[in-house]
Amino acid sequence: MQPPVFDDSLRTGFAAIDEQHRLFLTMLAELGAHIEAGHHRQGVIDAFQGMRLYADGHFADEEVLMQQRGYPELEAHKGLHATFMAMAADLEARLGEGAGLLSVETLEFLGSWFIGHIRNEDQRFAAFARG
Numbered sequence: 662m663q664p665p666v667f668d669d670s671l672r673t674g675f676a677a678i679d680e681q682h683r684l685f686l687t688m689l690a691e692l693g694a695h696i697e698a699g700h701h702r703q704g705v706i707d708a709f710q711g712m713r714l715y716a717d718g719h720f721a722d723e724e725v726l727m728q729q730r731g732y733p734e735l736e737a738h739k740g741l742h743a744t745f746m747a748m749a750a751d752l753e754a755r756l757g758e759g760a761g762l763l764s765v766e767t768l769e770f771l772g773s774w775f776i777g778h779i780r781n782e783d784q785r786f787a788a789f790a791r792g
């Protein structure tokens with residue numbers, strides 16, 4: 662797996678948010694490494710749950726920041742976060758039936774979604790906040 666990595670093109674200019682994005686992508690890469698190494702089911706489930714909880718906290722922090730800045734697209738942005746969390750919750754529930762259900766391709770999809778979200782949505786908020 663070529664894990665998505667954080668680079669300068671993904672920066673929002675909010676140091677705390679950028680650090681959370683970087684760490685989330687690191688967690689995703691570590692989860693992929695767990696799977697590729699064929700680690701036991703509970704290890705994969707724990708790593709997935711950690712990633713999901715981290716995303717949840719990140720989204721909440723971002724939404725508070727957007728609220729504070731009076732971001733007019735907050736509600737739509739919240740909807741996108743909720744979409745991601747629903748996907749993650751669904752995957753986690755299925756993991757209970759067998760860790761083999763979580764593939765590296767699925768993680769790549771989550772990573773691509775997250776990076777696309779940073780580029781298209783988080784950076785749009787950042788531009789609004791700078792403006």
Ligand SMILES: [Fe+2]
Pocket residue numbers: 682719723779783
């Ligand atoms: Fe974000």
Ligand SMILES: [Fe+2]
Pocket residue numbers: 723738742778782783
């Ligand atoms: Fe976001």
